[in-house]
Each structure stands twice: as structure tokens, then as C-alpha cells.
Amino acid sequence: MKGLAGSPLRNLSWVVAFVAAVVVLAIIAYMHAGWSFGDALYMVLLTVYTVGYREVRPIDTPYLHVVTLTTMVLGCTGMILVTGALVQALTVFQIKQLLGGDRMQSEIDKLKDHVIICGFGRIGVMLARDLEAGGAPFLVLERDDKRRAEAESLGYLCMAGDATDEDALRAAGIERAKILATVLPNDAANVFITLSARSLNPQLQIIARGEEPSTESKLLQAGANKVVLPTHIGAERIAEMILFPDASRFIRGSQHMRDVEKSLRDMGLDLEVAAVHEKSEAVGLTIEELESRARGAFFVVRIDQRDGASISQPPPTTRIGAGDGLVLVGRGGGKLYSILTKPAKPQSGRSPFRT
Numbered sequence: 506m507k508g509l510a511g512s513p514l515r516n517l518s519w520v521v522a523f524v525a526a527v528v529v530l531a532i533i534a535y536m537h538a539g540w541s542f543g544d545a546l547y548m549v550l551l552t553v554y555t556v557g558y559r560e561v562r563p564i565d566t567p568y569l570h571v572v573t574l575t576t577m578v579l580g581c582t583g584m585i586l587v588t589g590a591l592v593q594a595l596t597v598f599q600i601k602q603l604l605g606g607d608r609m610q611s612e613i614d615k616l617k618d619h620v621i622i623c624g625f626g627r628i629g630v631m632l633a634r635d636l637e638a639g640g641a642p643f644l645v646l647e648r649d650d651k652r653r654a655e656a657e658s659l660g661y662l663c664m665a666g667d668a669t670d671e672d673a674l675r676a677a678g679i680e681r682a683k684i685l686a687t688v689l690p691n692d693a694a695n696v697f698i699t700l701s702a703r704s705l706n707p708q709l710q711i712i713a714r715g716e717e718p719s720t721e722s723k724l725l726q727a728g729a730n731k732v733v734l735p736t737h738i739g740a741e742r743i744a745e746m747i748l749f750p751d752a753s754r755f756i757r758g759s760q761h762m763r764d765v766e767k768s769l770r771d772m773g774l775d776l777e778v779a780a781v782h783e784k785s786e787a788v789g790l791t792i793e794e795l796e797s798r799a800r801g802a803f804f805v806v807r808i809d810q811r812d813g814a815s816i817s818q819p820p821p822t823t824r825i826g827a828g829d830g831l832v833l834v835g836r837g838g839g840k841l842y843s844i845l846t847k848p849a850k851p852q853s854g855r856s857p858f859r860t
Contacts, residue, residue: 513594520590524583528553531576538569548573553580612662613678619643621677623668623687623698625652628714632686633661639780640811640828646677668698674705684710688733692720696727703728776834778809783827793821803835 528549535545544561551558552573564573620636620643622629629645633656636643645663647653656663666673668687679685679702687698695713702711713729715721721732781787787795796804808816811828825831 513590513597517587517590517594520583520586524553524580524587527576527579527583531572531580534572534576535569538566538572549576549580552576553584555581555584609662609664610676613644613664613676616642616644616662616678617681618683619678619681621646621674621679621682621685623685623695624689625649625656625663626688626690628688630655632688633659635780637661638782639830640783644677646673669694669701671701671705674698674701679705679709682706682709684712686712686714688714690714690716692716692723696720696723699724699727699729776832779831779833781825781827781829781831785827787825787831788827790825791821792819792823792825795825799835803833805831806834807832 531549531552532542532545535548536542540548540562548561550556553576564570620641622632622636622643622645625633625645625647629647633643633645643662645653645656645661646666646668647656647663648665648667650665653663653665664673664677666676668674668689685698685702687695687702689695689698692715695715699711699713702709711729712731712733713724713727714733715724716734718734721734724732786798790798792805792808805819806817808819808823808825809830809832810816811826816823
């Protein structure tokens, strides 16, 4: 469809350029016969647009006859082509919008228990990436054309709309959604979206972003279940809450575990949850094989399997599946774990997980 839309636009550009060239050359030709610029322009436009009121000056020489006839033939033909190319371009554009909109709405209508991401900025991009790796169905709701095009280029289901508009939330299937993550960099907008979303779906889990610490209480009062302050917590935490709530509570659900996490951090270690991408090298490996290939970089203390089962202190023979959440203790933080969970790319050298 993209190629189909590109051709009429190119045709229209060429035809408009052709008509412009005919007009300019005809004006020059009349001025060469001693006409003023105003008279020449008036005569050319009357001829090209086939109005033909009357000649502003007598056409009484063979030279003027040739110029006038040539302007008639080329100018009128060019205007016919312009009209045809314009109709073609508009028709293709409307067909593209119709088919694209119907296809997108059809996919949205099929969604159930999905995640709605409001905003595709820095945090929205990282959140969508992690949700894709975890196999969670989600929809991006974004009003900015450039950001929406970026989301579509990444293969994400994306809908044009302002998340502060209740009609846009309904079109995104909020009544059927399981979770809404509003991650706009505007606290007032996030509060308004939270209020609207809570009124539309009382059972919805809402995770809201707050820029200022004072906004946290407002978001909670508006109906948010969890509030994320980017200065303290990133998109990985939001994805963790959505994909693996049990693991999230296991790590950060008590003061004891928060103290353990702080102690590990003081020793240069991280306690993280990583979603296993379906094309990751980790899929199909046992815990023992994975830790061996990681060469001591981390070890697995818990698995939240995609089917809902949770295994604390998993046996070494436990196999890892796509979409599983691994609670990891190790060095390197998100960079190392992203290598583990992203699709493997062919490399000329050795993979960090190949033995």
C-alpha cells in the first residue's frame, strides 16, 4: 500500500511541475512579442484554465498564433492530467486510511485482558519493549504522529488518540483491559487519565507515572493502584509489576526484602526481574546451563513461569521458557539482563552465552 500511495504523489508532482513550466514559458513568449507581464499572465491563465473570455490583445501574427495554440494544447492537457493525478492521490489516500483503520480497529476489538500504555515517550518505549519480551498483549495510545509512527515501525499495535479523552480510552478497549499504564511526563494529565480510567473500569489495575513526589498522593486518591516516580524507579519496574506481580511483591513487597536488596546493592550486586524473550538464547536451557554460560555474572533465585506457576529456589534442572520471569542476583544490572532477554543477533564473534 505504501508503494501504491507513493506513485500518485510522484505523478501529481511531475504534472504540476509540467503545467508550471508551460505557464512560465508561455508568459515569456508573450512578453517577447512586446506584451506586459500582467497582460501575458492574464492571457496564459485564461487559456490554461479554458475560461477564454476574450484576448487582452489582438492575436494577429503567426508568432502569436503559434504561442497561443501551443499554450492551449499543452496547458489544457496539463490541467486535465493535474485533475486526474489529484483524484488518484486522494482516492488512494482514503483507501489506505480506510483499510488501515479497519484493520487496526479489528485487532483492538480482539484484545482482552490487555495493557493500555498511555504515551510513547522514553518510558513508554522501554515499557512496550519489555512487555513484548514478556508476551503480554498491549496497545499504545499516542496522539503525536511522529511517536505513533515510531511505535508502528516497531510492530506495536498503536492507536491515535488523546488518553485524556474518555472516547479514546473506550476505543482502546478499556472496559476489557486488565491494566492501564499512564506514563506521560505531565502530572496533571496522568491524574486526569487515572480519574477517567477508574470511572470507566472500576476493576482496572492502574499504574501511573508521577514527576513530582507530591503527585503520588494525588494519583492514589484519583484511583491509581501503584505510582511510579521515574527518579526512583524505571520502566523495567512498571513492566515487572505488570508481567510478574508475584515476583515484584517477592522482591519489594516487604521491608525485609528491601533491606536485602539494599545490602546486595552495597556489595555491588543487583536484584532484578528479567522477562525471557521468545527468541532469547535462554529459552530451553536449564537453570544450570544458563548460569554456566553466564560465567558467574548472575544466578537465578526464582522463576515466575508464563503459565502462572512460581518456583522459589528452582532446581538446577528446571528449564526456562519464553515469557518466564527470572529473579536474578548478579553484577551488571539491566545491560547484562537485556543481553539475556533480547533476541539473539548473528555475530561474527562468540556470544557471551555460548560455551
